[in-house]
Amino acid sequence: MKCYFILTTFCLLLYACKVEEISPVGEAPKNISGSWKVLKATRNGTDITSAFDFTQFRVKFDSAGNYTIVNKIPFLVNTNGTYSLDDPAYPFKITFTPQGGTAVATSFNYITTAGIRQLNLTFVPGCDLNAYIYTLEKDN
Amino acid sequence: MLPRLNIKGRKIWMLSALLLIGIVFSFCHIKISKVTIPASAKVGDVVPIQLDIDESCNSGGSDRLILGVLMPKGWKGTQNMTATYKSSKGDGSFTMVPLTTLAAHGDGKNWPDYMRATFGIAGNLIDDMEWVVMQSDNPFTYANGDKITGSIFINLKVGADDNPTVVKLAYVVANTTNGFTSDTYFDEGYGPTAEYYNQYIGDCFTVTGGSGDLVDFCNPQLTTISPPKSLDNDLVTISFDSNVTETALSGSDEVYLCATGTTNDGQTITICEQTAKTLMEGVGSGRYEITIWPRSFFGISDNQTLTNMTYFITDKTGTKQVGYGNTTAPFTYKFKCG
Numbered sequence: 001m002k003c004y005f006i007l008t009t010f011c012l013l014l015y016a017c018k019v020e021e022i023s024p025v026g027e028a029p030k031n032i033s034g035s036w037k038v039l040k041a042t043r044n045g046t047d048i049t050s051a052f053d054f055t056q057f058r059v060k061f062d063s064a065g066n067y068t069i070v071n072k073i074p075f076l077v078n079t080n081g082t083y084s085l086d087d088p089a090y091p092f093k094i095t096f097t098p099q100g101g102t103a104v105a106t107s108f109n110y111i112t113t114a115g116i117r118q119l120n121l122t123f124v125p126g127c128d129l130n131a132y133i134y135t136l137e138k139d140n
Numbered sequence: 141m142l143p144r145l146n147i148k149g150r151k152i153w154m155l156s157a158l159l160l161i162g163i164v165f166s167f168c169h170i171k172i173s174k175v176t177i178p179a180s181a182k183v184g185d186v187v188p189i190q191l192d193i194d195e196s197c198n199s200g201g202s203d204r205l206i207l208g209v210l211m212p213k214g215w216k217g218t219q220n221m222t223a224t225y226k227s228s229k230g231d232g233s234f235t236m237v238p239l240t241t242l243a244a245h246g247d248g249k250n251w252p253d254y255m256r257a258t259f260g261i262a263g264n265l266i267d268d269m270e271w272v273v274m275q276s277d278n279p280f281t282y283a284n285g286d287k288i289t290g291s292i293f294i295n296l297k298v299g300a301d302d303n304p305t306v307v308k309l310a311y312v313v314a315n316t317t318n319g320f321t322s323d324t325y326f327d328e329g330y331g332p333t334a335e336y337y338n339q340y341i342g343d344c345f346t347v348t349g350g351s352g353d354l355v356d357f358c359n360p361q362l363t364t365i366s367p368p369k370s371l372d373n374d375l376v377t378i379s380f381d382s383n384v385t386e387t388a389l390s391g392s393d394e395v396y397l398c399a400t401g402t403t404n405d406g407q408t409i410t411i412c413e414q415t416a417k418t419l420m421e422g423v424g425s426g427r428y429e430i431t432i433w434p435r436s437f438f439g440i441s442d443n444q445t446l447t448n449m450t451y452f453i454t455d456k457t458g459t460k461q462v463g464y465g466n467t468t469a470p471f472t473y474k475f476k477c478g
Binding site: 015052072073078127129132 | 370371
């Protein structure tokens, strides 16, 4: 009886120690489809969110790689066109190509704040000395 | 046996540490005793500036001298400033400190950023200035008790941006080891804080000539524009300070922008309505601001660009206006980056 007990315990331990194979989980492609609004804007490091009316501006990305600008303000581009990420899963750069215009790229800073995705875009619409950062958040 | 050895070792280490601190962190108290500069210059002139320096050393060592000059960004100081020195420890010249060189005691900042964080813009009123930083070519050796005298000779080509300017130039001298630190050792004639650095802020220096608008860093202005250099696709903030002097708008609780833009094809567009579009928001202490996107504000087409703008500040009725220097002439602004 004692032998059976020891054998059973040994078998259970063997089973318990069996290596479980787990398939690696791939990083999901970054999906920015939707309508984005300005949550915060800085100019040369100074917060100008409340100094100018950013509330009507929207940039809309669709899943086919197109973007649309609604109610223009100084931005990377001023006309509608296409966008692309340099890597779908681990993007470092986003490129806007306006219709009939030249492609403009900036760093892709896709952060999560309080569980909500935000997109920080840095650009220079006028003089090179004047850098702007818009923090965008989805409004739908 | 072990505790006694431990105590001896501790003393040796403490003595070594004190010796090391004495070698590494001691230098010379320094001061700028005199600055010689012309009262004014013309755009494009090379201005000679002489700084007379005194140093009093409280230990022996060897180090390089740091020289910083605060000037308008538009002067492109890294390209337009040279400096040499003559001293009781020898003569030589200064070279620009690379931006990749971290400043001693600068918390990871390079020298220009460290000066900016420590000294700001030295009382100037427009934040469009930079510290241009150089270091002496050779380290010089000093001994405890040395009294060193010398002069720094700066040649600064002013007005690279072609703007007439009024500005307070400022100067900082320090060394490459101690940064902007001080000690408690009293050194007569070097102030109570016995600093290893010194700042000197000059009087208002005037640069005349040039084709651009006057940039006055020195005197309070009725209106200022931020950023000081911008194009029509920037967001431009116009500020009105009602405290500078008594104006026709004194006592008005609402003020408005009345502006005329000129395009590259010669069109002039005036926006002089007293509505929400032109209302300047009160930001306290008698100051009012409005931030505009000039392209949208003047409603120009995609094919046009704005070259310049003139403007007044008005009351709610539009009948009371304040212009440049509190006159009936408008304020002027050119959209340009240089």
